[in-house]
Amino acid sequence: MEHKFDIVIVGAGGGGLFAALEAVRTNPRVSVAVISKVYPTRSHTSAAQGGVNAALGNKDRDDTVDLHVFDTVKGSDYLADQDAVEYLCGQAPSVVRELENLGAPFSRFADGTIAQRPFGGTVKDRCCYCADKTGHTLLHTLFEQCLRRGVTFFNEYFLLSLEHADGDCQGVVTLNMATSAIEAFVAPVVILATGGHAKMYWNRSSNAAGNTGDGQAAALRAGIPLKDMEFIQFHPTGLRKSGLLVTEGARGEGGYLLNRHGERFMVRYAPQKMELGPRDLVARSMETEIIEGNGFESDAGSYIELDLRHLGAEAIKKKLPQIRELSMHFEGVDPIAEPIPVRPTAHYSMGGIDAHMAKTAVRGVFAVGECACVSVHGANRLGGNSLLDILVFGKRAGQEAAEEAPRRKALGIPPGAVAGMADEIRSYANPERYERYGILREEMGKAMGDNVGIYRVEGRLRKGVEEILALRERFRRIRLFDTGTVYNTNLIQILELKNMLDLASCVALTALARQESRGSHFREDFPRRDDQAWHLHSLCTMERDGDIRLGHKPVTMGKYSLETRSY
Amino acid sequence: MERREVSFRIYRYNPQVDRTPFYDNFRIAVEKGITILRALNHIKEHLEPRLTFRAFCQAGICGSCAVRINGVSKLACTTQVWDELGGDGEHTILIEPLNNLEVVRDLVVDINPIMDKLKENYSWVKPAIPQEKMGRKEHIVSDGEFEAINAASDCILCGSCYSECSMMEVNRSYISPPVLVKAFRMNNDSRDTLACERLERVSSDHGLWDCAHCHKCMEHCTKNIPIMDGIHRLREEAFERGMTDSEGARHAQAFFDDIRDVGRLREVTLPLRTKGMIGSLGMVPLAVKMGLKGRTPPLWVRPIPDIDRVSEIYSRLEASREDAAEASNPSHGRTPLSPPYPVGGK
Numbered sequence: 001m002e003h004k005f006d007i008v009i010v011g012a013g014g015g016g017l018f019a020a021l022e023a024v025r026t027n028p029r030v031s032v033a034v035i036s037k038v039y040p041t042r043s044h045t046s047a048a049q050g051g052v053n054a055a056l057g058n059k060d061r062d063d064t065v066d067l068h069v070f071d072t073v074k075g076s077d078y079l080a081d082q083d084a085v086e087y088l089c090g091q092a093p094s095v096v097r098e099l100e101n102l103g104a105p106f107s108r109f110a111d112g113t114i115a116q117r118p119f120g121g122t123v124k125d126r127c128c129y130c131a132d133k134t135g136h137t138l139l140h141t142l143f144e145q146c147l148r149r150g151v152t153f154f155n156e157y158f159l160l161s162l163e164h165a166d167g168d169c170q171g172v173v174t175l176n177m178a179t180s181a182i183e184a185f186v187a188p189v190v191i192l193a194t195g196g197h198a199k200m201y202w203n204r205s206s207n208a209a210g211n212t213g214d215g216q217a218a219a220l221r222a223g224i225p226l227k228d229m230e231f232i233q234f235h236p237t238g239l240r241k242s243g244l245l246v247t248e249g250a251r252g253e254g255g256y257l258l259n260r261h262g263e264r265f266m267v268r269y270a271p272q273k274m275e276l277g278p279r280d281l282v283a284r285s286m287e288t289e290i291i292e293g294n295g296f297e298s299d300a301g302s303y304i305e306l307d308l309r310h311l312g313a314e315a316i317k318k319k320l321p322q323i324r325e326l327s328m329h330f331e332g333v334d335p336i337a338e339p340i341p342v343r344p345t346a347h348y349s350m351g352g353i354d355a356h357m358a359k360t361a362v363r364g365v366f367a368v369g370e371c372a373c374v375s376v377h378g379a380n381r382l383g384g385n386s387l388l389d390i391l392v393f394g395k396r397a398g399q400e401a402a403e404e405a406p407r408r409k410a411l412g413i414p415p416g417a418v419a420g421m422a423d424e425i426r427s428y429a430n431p432e433r434y435e436r437y438g439i440l441r442e443e444m445g446k447a448m449g450d451n452v453g454i455y456r457v458e459g460r461l462r463k464g465v466e467e468i469l470a471l472r473e474r475f476r477r478i479r480l481f482d483t484g485t486v487y488n489t490n491l492i493q494i495l496e497l498k499n500m501l502d503l504a505s506c507v508a509l510t511a512l513a514r515q516e517s518r519g520s521h522f523r524e525d526f527p528r529r530d531d532q533a534w535h536l537h538s539l540c541t542m543e544r545d546g547d548i549r550l551g552h553k554p555v556t557m558g559k560y561s562l563e564t565r566s567y
Numbered sequence: 568m569e570r571r572e573v574s575f576r577i578y579r580y581n582p583q584v585d586r587t588p589f590y591d592n593f594r595i596a597v598e599k600g601i602t603i604l605r606a607l608n609h610i611k612e613h614l615e616p617r618l619t620f621r622a623f624c625q626a627g628i629c630g631s632c633a634v635r636i637n638g639v640s641k642l643a644c645t646t647q648v649w650d651e652l653g654g655d656g657e658h659t660i661l662i663e664p665l666n667n668l669e670v671v672r673d674l675v676v677d678i679n680p681i682m683d684k685l686k687e688n689y690s691w692v693k694p695a696i697p698q699e700k701m702g703r704k705e706h707i708v709s710d711g712e713f714e715a716i717n718a719a720s721d722c723i724l725c726g727s728c729y730s731e732c733s734m735m736e737v738n739r740s741y742i743s744p745p746v747l748v749k750a751f752r753m754n755n756d757s758r759d760t761l762a763c764e765r766l767e768r769v770s771s772d773h774g775l776w777d778c779a780h781c782h783k784c785m786e787h788c789t790k791n792i793p794i795m796d797g798i799h800r801l802r803e804e805a806f807e808r809g810m811t812d813s814e815g816a817r818h819a820q821a822f823f824d825d826i827r828d829v830g831r832l833r834e835v836t837l838p839l840r841t842k843g844m845i846g847s848l849g850m851v852p853l854a855v856k857m858g859l860k861g862r863t864p865p866l867w868v869r870p871i872p873d874i875d876r877v878s879e880i881y882s883r884l885e886a887s888r889e890d891a892a893e894a895s896n897p898s899h900g901r902t903p904l905s906p907p908y909p910v911g912g913k
């Protein structure tokens with residue numbers, strides 16, 4: 001089966017939905033399809049709790065776009081491209097107001113303006129929020145507006161490959177999950193918005209099960225480079241047992257981090273910002289405390305306590321209701337009465353599809369949101385800047401796509417592309433194969449967590465690379481046990497694992513190569529930032545035989561030049 | 568860590584191979600603190616790779632994993648295995664797909680009807696601000712107004728209430744509770760300009776007035792949304808806007824009037840007042856049958872002896888309504904009309 005559209009958007013998170021909405025608003029005559037492996041409102045954007053940054057100046061009247069740019073560039077450890085950052089922060093106030101205008105239920109100050117709260121790594125309080133369910137409400141608002149505009153959705157369709165003819169976009173090949181039919185979508189313009197890949201750390205990850213980087217892997221296989229893959233953000237406060245996230249809002253509201261001596265240890269690491277230092281710093285500080293034996297011990301591993309009790313029952317119930325619920329469901333702890341056991345968890349992928357202002361190397365292919373590396377986050381993303389990223393660049397890509405689509409020729413997808421995918425899927429069921437999904441995935445999560453985690457060092461990184469490459473080899477013998485065609489989730493698991501393994505090898509290889517410490521990437525053997533040798537973006541490309549080749553690209557500088565980063 | 572052997576009795580159905588659904592038993596050792604979803608994942612990864620269910624966030628926020636656990640619709644990812652064990656040492660947990668939706672395979676149901684109903688019922692804000700002025704200014708909205716729609720905006724479209732709803736069970740065309748929640752949320756948002764049209768849509772056939780007030784949706788909402796408050800508020804709004812020209816509204820009005828005037832129902836004229844002259848003709852055969860069996864309700868209804876006390880309730884209600892109207896936030900520019908309006912409840 002073949003579909004034809006002017007624009008195909010893969011991914012229905014905040015990035016994809018805003019792109020779709022903007023495309024149909026810009027040019028109602030273009031036909032737009034949104035493809036998603038889950039129903040739109042289930043996308044991982046729904047999990048974002050804390051908020052979205054914009055220099056509205058509702059709280060701190062003297063906040064400016066420039067200060068927001070500065071915070072972002074500094075937060076990125078000077079690896080962000082400053083043209084993109086300026087665009088991001090410049091558009092922030094209008095894009096947040098627009099979401100408000102479209103009905104997003106933001107929390108309010110007493111004067112009726114959008115409320116703002118402090119968030120890590122910023123000099124002003126500029127994080128706009130809807131209680132602690134900001135992502136959920138933004139996602140629903142965008143979905144509702146897409147329904148209103150009659151956007152066409154293909155829900156539970158899985159992206160298999162991105163097709164192009166010598167750098168001109170042809171469209172995508174997908175799997176209809178309900179029937180296992182392989183369906184091609186011919187489109188001169190494709191926007192990839194498939195979200196992040198931090199689930200490769202599996203149990204030590206705050207991410208949804210499907211944050212497997214499918215769009216990134218498809219782009220990589222189609223010859224588009226991936227950028228800055230070594231940068232994975234560890235969020236300081238994951239729940240001890242599940243890795244699920246306790247929002248930074250909890251510290252923004254005044255929560256304390258305590259070691260087992262009852263000490264607010266952040267005083268030794270970031271005396272001024274304390275608990276509200278940038279994520280990489282807080283996560284490393286916690287990890288150090290744990291390594292040095294200052295953590296609390298438990299069956300489920302060592303941990304740190306996040307204490308909210310002094311905020312009072314009222315404030316916890318009103319401002320952090322979801323956190324309370326999560327703590328009770330998953331740790332059996334009511335934060336009104338007891339501190340929450342937490343430890344760092346893999347949370348966000350700064351790296352992704354190499355894109356300049358959302359445009360990739362293939363003509364007609366855009367990449368936005370967490371799957372892309374634009375790069376506004378550089379080596380470390382600030383909390384609240386990622387929802388902003390998906391809104392600002394989602395909108396921009398949608399607009400440009402709508403302008404570009406009518407000018408581009410629709411090129412068909414060669415039947416070989418569809419047949420090739422069908423063969424690959426059939427081969428998974430070959431009875432001579434024996435490797436099991438559950439085992440390979442478990443080993444992948446462990447290999448990444450143990451060797452390519454918060455603290456990195458050459459020996460372990462080499463081990464990590466070897467283990468991941470060995471797993472990629474074993475994947476060739478993976479067995480699909482479910483051979484049915486109706487809603488085959490076993491098949492989806494295997495396809496996702498393949499993508500994660502390809503991306504994990506990029507992460508491990510670039511982490512090994514980068515011999516310096518910058519932002520989230522911390523090398524014990526190279527503890528300093530080395531601007532001379534490493535003020536560069538890393539690039540990964542895939543060779544024909546599947547090997548990963550590394551390269552570099554300069555960073556776009558602007559108003560702010562290199563400085564040491566201290567908080 | 569405490570461990571127990573637990574049996575999971577799981578509904579299985581693959582339309583490709585199974586003529587009828589059946590139940591499969593899986594016995595596994597489970598640690599305390601494990602969720603139903605973790606148990607399902609374990610079964611899929613180690614015992615039966617074909618077992619089919621949905622899950623995504625694992626954190627109770629995406630709405631993917633709702634199933635019926637021991638007969639009750641819940642999120643698998645936030646339900647603890649321990650909480651589902653019988654007190655009598657009976658360690659079997661029954662897992663089935665949601666009700667009132669077609670089963671695609673095993674625990675996966677087709678949720679497109681929910682999506683379609685959202686669309687049919689204008690489940691979006693139609694902003695007051697024209698497109699070209701978007702993003703320039705924010706509305707000033709009081710925290711009180713935010714609070715009023717805050718709970719309703721928690722809905723994750725998980726479908727649990729849809730599965731539990733008594734009206735859905737008899738009529739799959741019924742609008743359904745999550746769609747009513749959305750309608751309430753939109754109609755109480757001062758930034759929206761579609762309240763009237765939406766309410767008309769929502770209160771047409773199989774809509775707002777069909778709700779049987781059984782409260783099951785609210786009891787089982789995975790996000791504890793006070794769904795019934797929303798439904799009542801929408802009904803009140805229908806009256807305030809003078810949308811009394813539907814069967815449901817007339818029915819409610821007739822109840823309200825009868826109780827006020829005589830303290831009980833005037834059953835004979837009820838159909839006439841609800842369905843109108845033509846509509847009531849359909850009831851004639853039933854009336855004749857009832858007449859033959861000597862079950863005809865009295866033609867003339869006398870007020871009950873305590874009608875004074877009923878009147879007192881009505882006037883108190885009126886007074887409290889007026890107070891509430893005054894106290895409520897006037898930012899809507901829509902003052903609640905004076906009674907009579909029907910009062911919800913069983």
Ligand SMILES: Cc1cc2nc3c(=O)[nH]c(=O)nc-3n(C[C@H](O)[C@H](O)[C@H](O)COP(=O)(O)OP(=O)(O)OC[C@H]3O[C@@H](n4cnc5c(N)ncnc54)[C@H](O)[C@@H]3O)c2cc1C
Pocket residue numbers: 010011012013014015016035036037038039040043044045046047048049050051052053134135157158159160193194195196206207208213214215245247347348368369370371383384385386387388390
């Ligand atoms: C727990 C948590 C809390 C967070 N809190 C905040 C916060 O407070 N502030 C902030 O700014 N950021 C926060 N973030 C980060 C932020 O939420 C994400 O980076 C952002 O929402 C990503 O949006 P997206 O549109 O790029 O992708 P997503 O919302 O992840 O959507 C991806 C879409 O792609 C689709 N897709 C993926 N693969 C395929 C495929 N193979 N085929 C078809 N479709 C596919 C999915 O179905 C989905 O619709 C948080 C993240 C997490 C994990």
Ligand code: SF4
Pocket residue numbers: 731732733734735743744777778779780781782783784785795
């Ligand atoms: S109260 Fe109404 S909407 Fe709720 S379950 Fe009962 S019939 Fe359905």
Ligand code: SF4
Pocket residue numbers: 721722723724725726727728729744745748787788789790791792794
């Ligand atoms: S109203 Fe509650 S139960 Fe119903 S879909 Fe929404 S969250 Fe789920």
Ligand code: FES
Pocket residue numbers: 621622623624625626627628629630631632633642643644645
């Ligand atoms: S998996 Fe998302 S709500 Fe359960």
